[in-house]
Each structure stands twice: as structure tokens, then as C-alpha cells.
Amino acid sequence: MTPEHDQSTHFTPNTTLEDSPETISKKPSLYDVVMLNDDYTPMDFVTKILQTIFHLPEYESNQIMMTIHTEGQGHCGTFSFDVANTKILQVKEAAEKEGHPLQCKLNPVNEDDE
Numbered sequence: 001m002t003p004e005h006d007q008s009t010h011f012t013p014n015t016t017l018e019d020s021p022e023t024i025s026k027k028p029s030l031y032d033v034v035m036l037n038d039d040y041t042p043m044d045f046v047t048k049i050l051q052t053i054f055h056l057p058e059y060e061s062n063q064i065m066m067t068i069h070t071e072g073q074g075h076c077g078t079f080s081f082d083v084a085n086t087k088i089l090q091v092k093e094a095a096e097k098e099g100h101p102l103q104c105k106l107n108p109v110n111e112d113d114e
Contacts, residue, residue, distance in 0.1 A: 030109040031084040033076040035091070037068045041100040049102070050076060053090045078109060 033054075035046070043065055050061035054076045068074035079087065088104045095102035 028080050030078050031081055032078050032107040032109055033084050033087055034073050034105050034107055035064070035068050035076050036103045036105060037072045038101045038103065041095065041102040043069060045095075045098060045100060046102065049091055049094060053087055053094070073105075076104065081106075 035050075046065045046068060047058070047061045050056045050064055051058065054061075056064065056076075064074040064076065076087070078084075084106055088106060091102060091104050
């Protein structure tokens with residue numbers, strides 16, 4: 001292919017990312033994962049899920065578990081859609097395997113709050 005027919009973008013040492021047509025300035029949308037209280041799932045199971053799936057330390061996991069127990073729900077983390085959805089599916093799968101009705105929900109993060 002001759003250079004005049006090549007329509008692809010080429011980067012030179014003086015090319016900056018802003019000069020590239022592929023530059024995307026939009027941030028990915030974020031979602032909060034919220035775990036719901038169900039009055040059946042044991043507290044130690046909830047703590048274990050928060051530590052293994054959400055990678056939270058023991059102290060923070062216990063605090064969130066108590067929030068879920070006392071307030072009916074607790075914030076587990078904020079993630080991109082794909083990561084948040086995967087974590088919700090992992091929680092559901094682990095809970096079902098142990099016979100617990102534990103559920104999570106996905107809430108879009110309001111961009112004005114960032």
C-alpha cells in the first residue's frame with residue numbers, strides 16, 4: 001500500500017495523545033454494589049463474602065456487615081459496570097451454593113457526586 005492510500009493514524013515522536021482521533025475523554029460509568037439484608041444469611045458468611053469477593057479487610061468487612069444487619073443494606077464498593085456485575089454474580093453463586101438467599105443490587109453512581 002502506498003503512503004497516500006494509507007488512512008491509518010501514525011504516531012511520530014512529536015505526536016501527542018490529544019492529536020490522535022482515537023483519544024476518548026469520557027470516563028467509564030461507575031456503579032455502586034450494595035448488599036441487602038435478608039434476615040437468613042449468617043453474619044459470618046456475609047463477612048467472608050466481603051473479604052473474598054470484594055477483597056475488604058476483616059475490620060471493614062465487619063463494619064459493613066453490621067451496617068447491612070442494622071440498616072438493611074451496605075455499600076460494598078464502586079466499580080465499572082462489568083466488574084460490579086461480575087461481583088454480584090459471584091455473591092449470588094456463592095450464596096446459592098451454601099443455601100443462602102443473599103442478594104446485591106447495582107446502583108449507577110451520579111456523576112455529579114464525583
